[in-house]
Amino acid sequence: MAETKTAAYICKGCEIGTRLDTAALVKTATKSGKMNIVREHDFLCSAEGVAMIQNDIDNEGVTHAALCACSRRAKTEAFNFPTIAMSRGNLREGVIWIRPDTDAARETTQEMAEDYVRMACAEVKAMTVPPGNQKTGTVKTLLVVGGGMSGMTSALEASKAGYKVVLVEKSAALGGWAAKLHKRVPTREPFKSPEDNGVADMVARIEADSNIKAYLNATIAKTDGAPGRFKVDIAIESGAIAQEDVGAIIQATGFTLYDANKLPEFAYGKTPNVVDQAGLEALAKAAAAEGKPIRRPSDGQPVKSVVFVQCAGQRDATGKHLQYCSGFCCNTSIKQAMYFKDSNPDIDTVVLFTDLRTPGNGEDFYRAAQNKGVIFSKGVVSQVVPSGNACTVKFKDLILNEDTEAQADLVVLATGVVPNSGVNIDAPVAAPAAAPAEAAEGEVAGEVIATIAPESILNLTYRQGPDMPQFKHGFTDSHFICFPYETRRTGIYTAGPVRRPMDILQAQEDATGAAMKAIQAMENAGLGKAAHPRAGDLSFPTVRLEGCTQCKRCTVECPFGAIDEDEKRFPLFNESRCRRCGTCMGACPVRVISFENYSVNTVGSQIKSVEVPDEFSEKPRILILACENDAYPALDMAGMNRNEYDPFVRVIPIRCLGSVNTIWITDALNGGYDGVMLMGCKHGEEYQCHFVKGSELGRYRLSKVGDTLKGMNLETERVHDLEVAITDIATLPQKINDYAALIKSFPPSPFKGF
Amino acid sequence: MSDLNQEMAARYKNNFLKEIEEQAEMGEWVKMCMQCGLCSGSCPTNFHSGWDHPPQEIFMLIRAGKREEVLNAQGMYMCTSCYNCYVRCPRKVPVTHVMHGIAEYAYRIGRAPKNQPTMHLSKTFWTNATKHGRVNEVQLTQSLYFKDGIGAGIKKAMEMQKEALGLVKAGRLNPMEALGMGHKCKDVKGIHAMLAKAEELEAKNKAAKA
Numbered sequence: 032m033a034e035t036k037t038a039a040y041i042c043k044g045c046e047i048g049t050r051l052d053t054a055a056l057v058k059t060a061t062k063s064g065k066m067n068i069v070r071e072h073d074f075l076c077s078a079e080g081v082a083m084i085q086n087d088i089d090n091e092g093v094t095h096a097a098l099c100a101c102s103r104r105a106k107t108e109a110f111n112f113p114t115i116a117m118s119r120g121n122l123r124e125g126v127i128w129i130r131p132d133t134d135a136a137r138e139t140t141q142e143m144a145e146d147y148v149r150m151a152c153a154e155v156k157a158m159t160v161p162p163g164n165q166k167t168g169t170v171k172t173l174l175v176v177g178g179g180m181s182g183m184t185s186a187l188e189a190s191k192a193g194y195k196v197v198l199v200e201k202s203a204a205l206g207g208w209a210a211k212l213h214k215r216v217p218t219r220e221p222f223k224s225p226e227d228n229g230v231a232d233m234v235a236r237i238e239a240d241s242n243i244k245a246y247l248n249a250t251i252a253k254t255d256g257a258p259g260r261f262k263v264d265i266a267i268e269s270g271a272i273a274q275e276d277v278g279a280i281i282q283a284t285g286f287t288l289y290d291a292n293k294l295p296e297f298a299y300g301k302t303p304n305v306v307d308q309a310g311l312e313a314l315a316k317a318a319a320a321e322g323k324p325i326r327r328p329s330d331g332q333p334v335k336s337v338v339f340v341q342c343a344g345q346r347d348a349t350g351k352h353l354q355y356c357s358g359f360c361c362n363t364s365i366k367q368a369m370y371f372k373d374s375n376p377d378i379d380t381v382v383l384f385t386d387l388r389t390p391g392n393g394e395d396f397y398r399a400a401q402n403k404g405v406i407f408s409k410g411v412v413s414q415v416v417p418s419g420n421a422c423t424v425k426f427k428d429l430i431l432n433e434d435t436e437a438q439a440d441l442v443v444l445a446t447g448v449v450p451n452s453g454v455n456i457d458a459p460v461a462a463p464a465a466a467p468a469e470a471a472e473g474e475v476a477g478e479v480i481a482t483i484a485p486e487s488i489l490n491l492t493y494r495q496g497p498d499m500p501q502f503k504h505g506f507t508d509s510h511f512i513c514f515p516y517e518t519r520r521t522g523i524y525t526a527g528p529v530r531r532p533m534d535i536l537q538a539q540e541d542a543t544g545a546a547m548k549a550i551q552a553m554e555n556a557g558l559g560k561a562a563h564p565r566a567g568d569l570s571f572p573t574v575r576l577e578g579c580t581q582c583k584r585c586t587v588e589c590p591f592g593a594i595d596e597d598e599k600r601f602p603l604f605n606e607s608r609c610r611r612c613g614t615c616m617g618a619c620p621v622r623v624i625s626f627e628n629y630s631v632n633t634v635g636s637q638i639k640s641v642e643v644p645d646e647f648s649e650k651p652r653i654l655i656l657a658c659e660n661d662a663y664p665a666l667d668m669a670g671m672n673r674n675e676y677d678p679f680v681r682v683i684p685i686r687c688l689g690s691v692n693t694i695w696i697t698d699a700l701n702g703g704y705d706g707v708m709l710m711g712c713k714h715g716e717e718y719q720c721h722f723v724k725g726s727e728l729g730r731y732r733l734s735k736v737g738d739t740l741k742g743m744n745l746e747t748e749r750v751h752d753l754e755v756a757i758t759d760i761a762t763l764p765q766k767i768n769d770y771a772a773l774i775k776s777f778p779p780s781p782f783k784g785f
Numbered sequence: 786m787s788d789l790n791q792e793m794a795a796r797y798k799n800n801f802l803k804e805i806e807e808q809a810e811m812g813e814w815v816k817m818c819m820q821c822g823l824c825s826g827s828c829p830t831n832f833h834s835g836w837d838h839p840p841q842e843i844f845m846l847i848r849a850g851k852r853e854e855v856l857n858a859q860g861m862y863m864c865t866s867c868y869n870c871y872v873r874c875p876r877k878v879p880v881t882h883v884m885h886g887i888a889e890y891a892y893r894i895g896r897a898p899k900n901q902p903t904m905h906l907s908k909t910f911w912t913n914a915t916k917h918g919r920v921n922e923v924q925l926t927q928s929l930y931f932k933d934g935i936g937a938g939i940k941k942a943m944e945m946q947k948e949a950l951g952l953v954k955a956g957r958l959n960p961m962e963a964l965g966m967g968h969k970c971k972d973v974k975g976i977h978a979m980l981a982k983a984e985e986l987e988a989k990n991k992a993a994k995a
Contacts, residue, residue, distance in 0.1 A: 387819070398876075401816050406802075406848050409820045430820055430845040 038068035038093040039152055040084060042075035042100035042122070050127040051144045056099065059145045063640070064152030068093065075100050076109040088115055095158065097151035102667045103684065116158040116628065120151030124670030125682060129764070131675055139650070139678035146641045146681055153640035154633050161570035161627040164559035164606040168260020171553050172197060173546070174277040176251060176488065179207020180535050181283035181527025183233045184542035185549075190242035192550055197275045198237070198245040199265055205237060205245065206230040207285055209535060213315035213370065216362045218536055222395035224373065225366045246273065254280070255492045257593075257607035258522025259556030264490075278553035279522045281545050282499060282507070283538075284488055286448035286528040289344050289353055297343060297444055302417035303328035305442045307343075308363050315370045324374055327440045329420045336379035337371055338424045338439040339364040340412045341387070345447035355504055357447035359534035362393045364445055368405040376404055381437055383410045383426055391536055410435075415442050450506045450529045453488035456496025489523070495592040499525055503716065506531050512719055514563060516544050519723055521562050521591050521608045522552045561611045564660065564721045565686075570626040571606040572615055578623040585615035585624060590689070590724035612722035613690025617729060622694060631692050634683055638695060641681050643703040646779035651679050651705035653774055655767070656691055659684040660721045662710035662755040662763075669760050676764035677771035680708070688712070689725030696736055696750060700743060703783035706774040708767070709733060710755040719756060746777055790894040794852065801852040807994055810886035814878045818844040824870035824880045836863050840870060840880050843887065856896040861888040862903045905932060915980055918970025923962035 039060035041053050053071055060069045068087060072080045075098065087093040098110055099120030110117070122144050130140040173189045175182045178200030186196040204210065214225035237243050248268040255262045258279055265273045291299040291307045298305045304327055306314065311325075318325045324333040341364060344352035361384065368380040382405060389397045401407065410426040413434075425436045487497035500519045502508035507525040510517040518525050526545035527538040552562045561568035574585075585602050586594040593608035594615060602615075616624045622631045634656075644650040657663045663684040669676070685691060688711030696707050712720040714727035730752060737747045751770055755763060797804035805812040818841060825832070825839035832839055838846065838860040846855045861884040870880035888904070891897045897904055906929065913925045931938030952958035959967045970976055 397819070398817065401819075404816065406816070407819070408845070408848065428845070428849070430842055431849070435849070 034092065035094050035156075036068070036092045037066045037095045037097070037152070037156060038070070038084075038087055038091070039064055039066040039097040039099060039148065040075055040080075041069070041071045041148070042073075042080070042098070043071060044074040044076070045101065045123050045127075047100070047122050047127060048073065050132060050140070051122065052141055055141065056122075056144060056148050059148045060097070060099070060152055063145075063149045063642075064097070066097065066152055076106045081109050084110075084112065088112060094160075095155045097148070097155045099148050099151055102663075102670075104664060104667055114160065116155055116160050118151045118155035118158065120147040121667075121682070122147055124667040128670035128673055129676050130678060136678065142642075142650075143678050143681075149640040149642070150637040150681070150683070153636040157630065157633040157636045159627045161568075163569040164571045166606055167557055167559045168257065168278065168607065169557040170259055170261070170276045170278040171195065171557070172275070172277045173549050173553070174199065174261065174263055174275065174280045175283060176280065177207070177283035177285055177527075177529075178202075178205040178245065178247070179283060179285045179527070180209045180230075180233075181285065181529075181538040181542040182207070182281070183237055184539045185281045185283060185526055185546040186243050186245075187233065187236060187240070188543045188546040189550060190240050192546070194242065194550055194553075196243045197263075197265075197277060198243055199249050199251060200245065200247050201250055203248050205234045205247070208309075211309060211316075212312050213319055214366065215535055216359075216366050216393070217396060221399075222392045223399035225369055249273075251489055253492065254489045257556070257605040258552050258562070259607050261522070278556065279549035280489070280524070281542070281549055282489060282523065282525045282529060283527045283542060283545075284451040284453070284529045286450050286532075289357075289446040289449055291343070291444050291446050293352065294344050294444065294446070296414050297340065297412070297442070298415040298417050298422065299444060302422065304417065304420065304422055304440065305415055305444065307444045307446045308360065308367065311367050311370075311441075311443045315367070325370060325441075327420060332420070332440075334371065334378060334440045336439045337368070337381070337441040337443065338422075338437055339368060339380070339382040339443045339445065340415070340424070341382065341384040341445045343412070343444035343446050345445070346385075353447050353449070353504070355447075355532065356388060357445075358388070358390060358532035358537075360445035360447060361388045362390070362396060362534060364443065365389070365393070365396055365400045365405070367443060368400055369403060372400070372403040372405055379406070379439075380404075381406045381408060381439075383408050383412055383424070383437075385409065385411060385429065390534065448528055448532055450504075451488070452501055452505055452507045452525075452529050453498035454486070454496065455501050455505065456498055457500060491520070491592075492595075493520070493592040494586050494595040495589070499523065500592075508723065510721075510723060512717070513721065516541075516548045517563055519591055521593065521610060522549070522556060524549050524552075556607045559606075561609065563610070565611045568611045570611060570628050571609055572604055572611075572613075572624050572626055574602055574604060575623040576601055578621050580621055582620060584618040584620065588614055588618045588689075588724075588728050590614055590722050590728070610722060612687040612725050613685075614687065614722065614725050614728055617687075617690040617692045617732065619692070622692060629686060629690075631694060634685065634695055635698055637683050638699050638704075639702060641704075643783055646781075646783045651771070651774050651779065652703065653677070653680045653706045653708060653771060654699045654704050655680050655682040655708045655710060656685050656688075656695065657682050657710040658688055658712055658726070658755070659686055661712050661719065661757040662753075665755055665757050665759050665763050669764050672760060674761060674764040676767040679771060680767060687720065687722045687725035688729030689720075689722060689727075691729050691733070693732060693736060693739070696733075697739055697743075700740070700745060700749070700780065701782055703780050705777065705780045706749045706751065706770065708751045708753060708770055710753050713754050713756065743782075745780070748773060749777070749780075790856075790896055793894055799850055801850045801855070802847055804852070805847050805855075805887065805890070809883075809890035811879055811882040812886055812890070814883050815844050815847050817876050817878050819876055820845065821875060823873050823875060824878075827869040827873045829867055829869060830863060830865060833863075835859055840884060843884070855887070856891050856894075859898075860884070861891070862897075862901050864888075864903075900932075902932075905929075915976070918973050918976040919968055921962050921965070921967060922958065923960065923967070924965070927963070 041056045043053050057069050060066050095116045097118045099122050101123040102121045103119035126144045130136050172195040175186045175198045186198045189196050209228050210230045212228045215228045217226045246265055250266050252266040253264040261277045263275045267273050314325050327334050346356050364382050371378040371380050409429040412426040414425040416423040422439050422442050423436050428435050489498055491497050499507040507530055508519050509530050524545040526542040555562050581600050591610050593605050595603040597603045643652050699707050711726040720726040736750050740747045822841050838858050843860050864884045868881050909928050914920045930941045961967055
């Protein structure tokens with residue numbers, strides 16, 4: 032490796048030169064920063080400025096450069112020097128734009144700038160150029176688990192993009208639920224009549240596609256490896272195991288209908304004339320095959336009247352049934368009512384709903400049904416009473432506010448969906464018996480994916496468990512606010528109703544998106560680069576195993592299950608599974624985990640490089656560790672809007688709150704800082720953390736810092752955790768100022784000058 | 786009950802929705818209501834005591850087949866034709882027209898209440914306006930004031946004396962209208978011929994439906 036040669040560049044553009052004493056900054060970089068080369072430039076991001084830096088790299092052998100100009104988020108295309116280690120001193124958004132141009136402010140503004148120059152110099156010296164993950168796999172085959180509408184769509188889309196696909200389906204035929212449908216909700220103008228379910232065409236396309244290899248009657252016995260080099264054992268019908276090498280995985284395992292047997296008040300099971308939506312599809316299909324009208328199961332007479340009960344066992348506030356809306360059942364009931372009205376307009380069809388929800392172009396479809404004479408009544412059904420070959424549906428009419436009833440030959444229950452997401456790996460260990468009782472085999476004809484498998488679907492060999500982590504109501508976790516395709520297992524995507532309730536069209540769109548994401552993940556894995564959200568990042572975590580105490584915090588906490596344990600119970604990093612959030616680094620109590628360009632030292636040396644004035648100067652120092660995904664851009668934008676804030680803060684961007692090692696906080700407080708403010712994303716049920724669990728884990732760790740503060744005889748308020756969203760541009764400066772005012776109300780830190 | 790009422794009830798049996806769709810003007814829109822209640826929320830009458838069922842309830846009653854309740858309802862006569870609901874309906878249901886259509890149908894089959902004020906006004910206004918092709922305001926006012934008897938009429942007239950005199954002074958009211966004079970349409974005969982033709986067409990239309 033070439034000898035280390037450091038350089039600092041001070042830009043004078045964008046008024047930096049007029050607002051700051053750049054000659055003094057040069058001195059700072061030389062004396063405090065101890066940089067080998069220090070240069071000023073009037074306009075560093077110009078072609079001329081960039082050429083100057085490039086020339087130093089090529090001819091002076093510069094290996095480490097601190098660019099003191101604008102935010103690290105700005106001018107990234109101009110300042111693109113992949114061969115050297117580079118840091119950025121944020122003199123523009125971080126200093127001159129957030130400070131007033133007044134004589135009174137000049138001194139503190141200059142001090143701020145000098146500290147940022149010192150920090151940039153210190154940071155870059157602690158960095159090395161990341162070489163990229165060497166343990167890559169270059170397999171470019173996609174595994175799709177589940178051969179329903181979502182799975183078939185993913186397979187076809189990936190094949191269209193030129194990738195090989197292995198498709199694994201548990202049942203004997205492709206098509207999933209859609210194949211059980213007599214017809215589907217219309218997908219085209221004018222959205223007025225049910226259309227063909229489209230399955231036969233897709234199955235034919237898959238069979239004709241040489242890129243797609245389909246396994247029927249097959250399940251996944253074992254999934255091992257990492258993106259780009261997964262090794263999958265497929266248990267096939269004969270009992271044998273087929274092995275496939277795949278680069279990425281899409282889990283499209285769909286849903287099971289909520290068990291209508293749990294609704295005894297609706298007489299399901301007591302009379303064959305009460306069916307769920309799948310039951311009606313089977314009746315319609317059978318009737319269509321014979322060319323006859325739909326008949327009453329009890330006596331085979333044509334149905335003259337039918338009542339559809341919406342939200343049967345869904346959107347339930349009592350806690351007994353599903354709490355959520357399944358999203359497609361209103362449109363399905365409209366479609367099923369049309370089965371009757373289209374064949375005979377004299378059949379009475381009544382849909383009893385509380386809120387009719389018709390996503391997509393369902394509104395046109397709803398109107399078409401009204402025009403065809405389907406009656407829609409706002410009402411809540413309390414009971415279905417069978418009497419002979421008919422049923423009495425008792426309900427409360429919500430518009431007329433009265434209890435009333437309707438007679439029907441056939442009652443259809445819209446029961447909603449339960450995701451087939453496999454084992455809940457976060458469930459308490461002692462509860463295998465308490466696993467979802469949905470396992471009972473359904474009696475309905477359409478029950479293909481017959482059970483909610485308490486058994487695993489993917490059988491991952493990951494240390495954190497065999498299946499995808501789940502979120503609310505058992506749906507698999509995906510970043511629902513910002514990056515809906517991203518799960519918590521790199522290179523494994525979930526698509527369709529296993530991810531959230533959705534209809535066929537939404538599932539197909541979802542499956543297409545997941546296929547594109549999976550392809551991207553395979554390609555990045557092959558290049559040794561990170562996947563979302565640090566796409567293209569070449570750094571990866573390395574561990575100094577000789578210092579490891581086998582405490583397992585990293586293996587347990589990694590939000591993406593990237594770290595396994597080897598036979599000797601040391602952490603085993605699977606770099607291709609890693610998202611580079613640094614949560615392991617923050618968790619490590621002995622600080623042996625680091626990235627080439629982001630480590631305990633890169634941040635720690637910045638903290639130490641700040642000049643802390645003595646206790647008589649009345650110049651407190653406040654450290655801000657700001658999440659680079661939301662908080663740091665919000666601060667930058669506050670600068671762009673010239674929203675001023677306190678000059679005594681020093682901001683260091685961090686990859687995630689989860690990467691904050693408490694040593695930084697104790698170091699800062701021991702070093703005489705008066706306060707430490709941490710800015711991270713919202714966590715919990717409505718998390719916005721790019722790394723899903725990062726901010727939550729970080730905050731948990733920080734909750735223990737109070738004891739440390741007490742031990743140091745400091746006020747616990749000196750460490751402040753602030754939840755910041757990227758939109759908090761206007762409010763953030765005020766929050767900083769409020770916190771700074773609080774710190775100023777305390778006596779200066781007793782650790783100054785030590 | 787009138788014959789027509791019984792005849793219609795017998796003809797449509799339990800299907801009151803179909804009866805309204807075929808017989809009442811704009812009745813075919815009733816099925817398109819999606820029960821959002823924006824019509825009721827927009828109504829400036831604020832449903833004073835005369836209202837028993839706001840529009841979406843009347844629509845719901847029709848769909849539920851409650852013939853007697855609908856034909857006994859007061860709601861459809863209470864509409865002031867401000868067209869707020871018509872303008873706001875997200876389903877573009879012409880609520881105002883549907884209400885009038887139902888009211889007119891109830892009247893046609895003899896189910897409208899006697900001396901219903903809105904209906905009285907409508908009839909009086911129609912007779913007054915069609916006579917000369919323009920409204921005779923004094924006579925219209927008189928006939929409304931004296932609707933409930935001489936005593937009530939005189940009392941009301943005395944109350945409004947000041948306003949009337951003000952209108953006369955401002956040239957907005959011609960006292961001679963009381964004697965059947967005042968402004969008229971230029972071609973009264975033409976108007977009458979036009980109205981006769983319209984009546985003939987409507988009768989034909991209704992006969993076709995009946």
